[in-house]
Amino acid sequence: MSQEATGEATYLSEETAALAERHESIRTRHDGEFAAAKALVPELGAHVREGHATVGIWTPGLVEHGVPAEAVELELLTPPADVDPGETEPRAVAFERSVVPTRRAGEVTYAAVEGAVAGTRERLGSLYQLVYDPAEAASDADPAELPGVVGDDGLATLQDPLADSVPFGAFAPAELYDRDRLDDERDDRDYFAALGSDDERVATSEDDGLPRVDPATSMVEIHPGTATERGSLGGLADFVGGIGEKARADEELTAFEETFAGYDAVQLMPVEPLTERSDAAGDWRGLARDGDAATATVARPDKVNWGYDIVVGAFGAPCPSILESGRPDELVDFIAACHTLPDPVKVVFDVALGHADDGGLRILPDRFFHGPGMYGQHLDYLDPMVRAHVLDLQRRKMDWGADGIRVDGAQDFRNYNPETDEMEHDDDFLAEMDAVTQEVAGTEYRPWLIYEDGRPWPRHDWELASTYRTLIEQHPHSFQWSPITFAHNKPAMLTFWASKWWRVREVADMGGNWITGVANHDTVRRGTQVDVPESWEGDPINRYLGDDAPEIIDRAYDNPATNALLHCLLPGVPMDFLNANARGPWGFVRDTDADWNVKVVADEHNLLDWQVREGDYDDDRFFTRLKELGFRTREQLDEFVKALATTVEPTDYDPETMCAMLEPLDPPLDLTPANLDAFADAWMRDVADFANLGHWRDAQDPERTGFARRVREFRQARPWLRESMRLPDAPDDEGPVTADADEATDRFGYRNPANGSVVYYGLRESPDGDERVLFVGNMEGAPTAVTPAALVDADLDPAAFEAALVAPGVETAGDSPAVDEAVEVANGEAVVFVAGE
Known part of the structure; x- marks a missing residue:
């Protein structure tokens, strides 16, 4: 396709007709609406074919409202080759514009074109969307009720929910992207080729x-x-x-x-x-069409979000906010x-x-x-x-x-x-x-x-x-x-x-x-x-x-x-x-919601107590936006956000009333609903920046991280630990593994009475009987002395066990803990012993 990709897209009538015929064939061959839909939908979306591209979009609203098939066109916008899709600063981009006819089959709108540019790692491809004029499309329908988003020039646009790439967000035109090329070039093809083989690295x-x-x-x-x-x-x-x-x-x-x-x-x-916030400018705006040319202001989305606030549309595409290059290749x-x-x-x-x-x-x-x-x-x-x-x-x-x-x-x-x-x-x-x-x-x-x-x-x-x-x-x-x-x-x-x-x-x-x-x-x-x-x-x-x-x-x-x-x-x-x-900060961050941002911040009002260490707020790297709003000290911010939390419920989350209630605090910003929203937005972005682990990379304790890593490596060396334990009283009617009395090789319990400390202990035996693992840990409470072997109701040979993992801080009488000797464990400390390695 790349040899014919000029950016000037032309309609392929025979290929489009073939799409419609295939649609009808699928519907005819399958018994039942869902069976037919399952076979049909993988054919939809945009596909890069040999020498051309096809687009199929489910458009039931057009059919429901009587919009004639001939009124709907496929619009393609091809950017210059040097446009950087990773740039987050808004800028005007001139596109080469092509508009081609479509053909409808059932509730799906199809088109096949040649000349469109498929996106790659190196360049941004042609953008596409369906367009029609609501004022002329259906005489019996209210134009305001017709599907699509109407622009300043009166044209309505419909997006592809099955898009592979949305460099300017789900609310912008999708990008024609060459996924087959990416699949062919990926560096882990050997990994997938080994699936189903005897290669232990890719167990299946x-x-x-x-x-x-x-x-x-x-x-x-x-x-x-x-x-x-x-x-x-x-x-x-x-x-x-x-x-x-x-x-x-x-x-x-x-x-x-x-x-x-x-x-x-x-x-x-x-x-x-x-x-995206419905009241925000967006990362794709101001599309102005002029025949075979168009301009728009674009930017890669720079959203702050924990990831769950999705719109389902373009779900198959990667989120552009976490693609620094703007390319799905990342x-x-x-x-x-x-x-x-x-x-x-x-x-x-x-x-x-x-x-x-x-x-x-x-x-x-x-x-x-x-x-x-x-x-x-x-x-x-x-x-x-x-x-x-x-x-x-x-x-x-x-x-x-x-x-x-x-x-x-x-x-x-x-x-x-x-x-x-x-x-x-x-x-x-x-x-x-x-x-x-x-x-x-x-x-x-x-x-x-x-x-x-x-x-x-x-x-x-x-x-x-x-x-x-x-x-x-x-x-x-x-x-x-x-x-x-x-x-x-x-x-x-x-x-x-x-x-x-x-x-x-x-x-x-x-x-x-x-x-x-x-x-x-x-x-x-x-x-x-x-x-x-x-x-x-x-x-x-x-x-x-x-x-x-x-x-x-x-x-x-x-x-x-x-x-x-x-x-x-x-x-x-x-x-x-x-x-x-990494013991780094974390909070509920989402700057994508105009309606609930302030309430989210109110719910997070204790974050300063839990996550902001002494001196963090004074650090010039952190909370820059909130400081610009006038919250120069942590105490100012803490007082305001905790007061904010008390206003949500009694006001039924009414911004005007919340502002009135907060006014006696004399905060450093004028209290209006708009400024309250700006405060919430600044909070979200500052917390997200504060939580970036790049700030905490050099603050790690190698003794702590080294122990945690050794614990995980212990697990990797013993995958049999994944199976349910074989306990004396494991229920006979639940769980994938049960144990008769003579098969109950494992133990798990807690010290009783607690005496101020919750001490868990347990014993596991490998399925082949060659290895035993004994754990004892102070899960919470005051420091306490325990003798591991005395806790476990099982026959043990103390001489067979050696300490494999000793948490930092554990105090013992000798150089290494022994299962039949007392060991002092404080809150959060544990020892793991192994026999039969």
């Missing part, structure tokens, strides 16, 4: 004739926007690539690099295009960097398709939506075309090369049942998600499947009622987030490990298919929303963890005893959070 299991990627042994969750100084997938790719170079050269890692080392999987927080580069490490690391995508931000209403057909929900809009999964689109968006995103998929909020996939007058879980659709296969570098495979499902959440008794096993039971190969991983757990609270014992015991009994771990994007955020009292009086904070709130929160989520418990004893797949590993 056979599943219905295809290889299924095996579960990881342990993994780390990463937010691309804060993980590196560059805040991009390109920055992450270079970071991982640098670790690989050191490993191949047998060079020592820095303490910061160690926060990533020792895992065999990484879960990326969502990398989908984000919503996502593949990161994946390839993980796959080509000496010990390959799997990549798991966090797929949030359970709902759409309200911004999706502006760019998707009305049929996508069922109505408002907790997070924006419920999608209508019962509509066959919507159902097929969502599944194909999943496939397209995963086809960038992911090994696994984490389905965010599976409990949110629901549909209304008029017979019961209730929203009911759509487990059939979740099964359809499980059935989607991937094809990368010529290899078809099934990904490792993970569900987050806390049903009956948000019902008030969800914490007691949820089993976290519903989807594992339906799909035995799948994993779910465990009860100690779910969003609302707060290990910085005193008695957390005592009161959660029943859930932790469930992990031991039946956790072989659970994701475990206390640190993730949600738990750290929830932890910082707790008030920080000034004394022990009525104080639930675990002050044994540290001397101040920042130290407490750091040690709650990066805790040697917790790490050793999860990696060296309990089953499942332990998952940590990179920001927690």
Whole structure:
């Protein structure tokens, strides 16, 4: 196609007719609307063919409102070859404009063209969208009700929900992008070619004739926007690539690099295009058309967001806010960097398709939506075309090369049942998600499947009622987030490990298919929303963890005893959070919402107490926007944001009334709703900058990071630890592994009475009986002395056990702890012994 790509696109009538004929053939061949839709939707979107390109977009609104097919055209805007799609500063760009006819088949609008430029790593390709004139399109319809976004010149535009690249955001024209070229050139093709082989580095299991990627042994969750100084997938790719170079050269890692080392999987927080504020100028604006020329003001989106505020439209494309080059290649580069490490690391995508931000209403057909929900809009999964689109968006995103998929909020996939007058879980659709296969570098495979499902959440008794096993039971190969991983757990609270014992015991009994771990994007955020009292009086904070709130929160989520418990004893797949590993700040950041930004900040009003250390606010690198607004001291900001939190509920979140209530504080900015919103925006961006781990790279303690890495390497060397424990009283009717009395080789318990310290202990035996692992850790409370062998109700040969891992700070009488001698463990300290290595 590149030889004929001139930027002057011409219509190909025969190829377009062939698209329409294929459409009708697919509809005829398949029995049932959904079966036909599943076969049809992969054909839609933009495809680079041999010598030409095709576009197919589902446009039910045009049919519903009687817009004639001949009124709709495909507009292509080809930029100059030297336009930098990574530039975040708005600038005017002149495009070569082509407009070609389309042809409609059913509810789909098709066109085939030659001459369009396909995007590559080196250059921005032709942008495309459908256009029509609402004033002339349908005499019987109200132009204001017709689909599409109407510009200043009166033309309405419709975007492609299946786009592969949206360099200027989901609300701008999509880019014609050559994904086949990227797939052919990726550096990890050998990795995919080895799937299904005997290569131990890419372990898979056979599943219905295809290889299924095996579960990881342990993994780390990463937010691309804060993980590196560059805040991009390109920055992450270079970071991982640098670790690989050191490993191949047998060079020592820095303490910061160690926060990533020792895992065999990484879960990326969502990398989908984000919503945009409806009142903002946008990153694509002012399109002015003049015959075969056009100009527009463009910029790569520079959104600050945790990743979950998606619009579903263009879900298959990478989020341009974390592509410093503006090229989707960065996502593949990161994946390839993980796959080509000496010990390959799997990549798991966090797929949030359970709902759409309200911004999706502006760019998707009305049929996508069922109505408002907790997070924006419920999608209508019962509509066959919507159902097929969502599944194909999943496939397209995963086809960038992911090994696994984490389905965010599976409990949110629901549909209304008029017979019961209730929203009911759509487990059939979740099964359809499980059935989607991937094809990368010529290899078809099934990904490792993970569900987050806390049903009956948000019902008030969800914490007691949820089993976290519903989807594992339906799909035995799948994993779910465990009860100690779910969003609302707060290990910085005193008695957390005592009161959660029943859930932790469930992990031991039946956790072989659970994701475990206390640190993730949600738990750290929830932890910082707790008030920080000034004394022990009525104080639930675990002050044994540290001397101040920042130290407490750091040690709650990066805790040697917790790490050793999860990696060296309990089953499942332990998952940590990179920001927690590095003991860097983290908060709920999203500058994409005009309606709720102020409320989000109010909910985060304790973040200063938890995350801002002594002297941080005075540092010239941090909180620059808030200082420009007049908040020169931390005390000023703290007083204002805490007062702001008290105004939300009594005013029913009315900005005018909130401003009136806050006026007596005499804050440094004029209190108007607009300024309050500007304050929230400054807060979001300053917190995101503050949380960037580039600032904390040199603040790492190598003793701490080295121990955590050794804990993870201990897990990697013993993948059998992933299986559920064989405990004496494991239930006979639950869990993938049970044990008869004579098969109960494992032990797990806590010291009783507690005597001021919650001491967990456990014993594991490998399936072949050749190795035993003994753990003892002070999970919370005062320092205490314990004799490990005396805690475990099992026959032990003390001489056979040696200390394999000793947390920093553990005090012993000799050079190394022994299982039959007393060892002093303070809060968060642990020892792991091994026999039979």
